[in-house]
Amino acid sequence: MKISDIYNNKKQTLSFEIFPPKKESGLENIDETLSVLAELNPDFISVTFGAGGGTGSKRTLELARKIKEEYKVEPVVHLTCLTYDKKQIDELAKELQSEGIENILALRGDITPELTPAGDFAHASDLISYLKKEYDFCFLGACYPECHAESADMIDEIKHLRTKVDAGAEVLLSQLFFANEIFYNFSEKCKIAGIDVPVVPGIMPVINASQIKRMVSMCNASFPARFKRIIDKYEDNKEALFDAGMSYALTQIIDLLVSDIPGIHLYTMNNPKVARRICEGIKNIV
Numbered sequence: 001m002k003i004s005d006i007y008n009n010k011k012q013t014l015s016f017e018i019f020p021p022k023k024e025s026g027l028e029n030i031d032e033t034l035s036v037l038a039e040l041n042p043d044f045i046s047v048t049f050g051a052g053g054g055t056g057s058k059r060t061l062e063l064a065r066k067i068k069e070e071y072k073v074e075p076v077v078h079l080t081c082l083t084y085d086k087k088q089i090d091e092l093a094k095e096l097q098s099e100g101i102e103n104i105l106a107l108r109g110d111i112t113p114e115l116t117p118a119g120d121f122a123h124a125s126d127l128i129s130y131l132k133k134e135y136d137f138c139f140l141g142a143c144y145p146e147c148h149a150e151s152a153d154m155i156d157e158i159k160h161l162r163t164k165v166d167a168g169a170e171v172l173l174s175q176l177f178f179a180n181e182i183f184y185n186f187s188e189k190c191k192i193a194g195i196d197v198p199v200v201p202g203i204m205p206v207i208n209a210s211q212i213k214r215m216v217s218m219c220n221a222s223f224p225a226r227f228k229r230i231i232d233k234y235e236d237n238k239e240a241l242f243d244a245g246m247s248y249a250l251t252q253i254i255d256l257l258v259s260d261i262p263g264i265h266l267y268t269m270n271n272p273k274v275a276r277r278i279c280e281g282i283k284n285i286v
């Protein structure tokens, strides 16, 4: 099923993001996570993609196949284009097509010194425009309520986001953020710019202080004082941080759900306890 149809037919969605396990041992250990996630009845599960390609892309595809075939949940495959040329992208697209994958989160990928750009795709919108000519996928795109680190300002950000939507992105999934006002302001700016596709907030419940500090700096997200107080107080107490992190995320989610947002995309970090606790907190709402 195309993800755009889910948003057209449903009031508010719930979706999860997971990543392929890094170990070479394969995907066996992911089953515990997937069985819990599937039980929670998400509208889709998205699977991240290693920006450098290689075996990472294989594991993404295997996991997406597993989600679809064994767990009967619609997968969304993340696909980064920076290091691929057109021929390699065609090969990947054909493989996805032959597996019955219908949805791609089209991404550029981070520019890092270790990766050599192939030169065919400078931006996610180029990937969408290219694939749209040949293939019948539903394309999703990423968006950044606090601006992508490379954008000069919010005007630049929104202008390029509009290009991505004009190229064919039918749903936008947001980067994590910890203050809902930031997302509401961003959504409003998207509407003013004529971006009329669902803009879905991405929420990351915090369970690990050092991990979140690293992610926040990588993602260009800000730390509201209320959130920072929780991290500072409980960073050395795992159980307390879990409770406080879930409570903070649930407060964010409920505030978003009562506002006019199309759904919630939950960054699960492959942790079934996180997904279960969040779903328990909203079971009579979504």
Ligand code: FAD
Residues within 6 Å of the ligand: 047, 048, 049, 050, 051, 078, 079, 080, 106, 107, 108, 109, 110, 111, 122, 123, 124, 125, 142, 143, 148, 149, 150, 151, 156, 157, 160, 161, 163, 164, 173, 174, 175, 176, 202
């Ligand atoms: P783009 O949309 O190309 O934007 C990148 C920058 O270029 C922005 O500053 C934008 O404003 C600017 N820009 C865009 N178009 C133009 C244009 N035409 N002219 C000039 N400037 C332009 N990374 C992974 O490696 N694997 C993943 O699985 C993954 N999943 C993600 C999921 C989500 C929901 C999000 C929000 C991010 C994810 N990322 C992932 C990270 C992403 O790859 C990086 O943030 C990357 O730096 C940008 O990717 P993008 O697709 O947003 O790029």
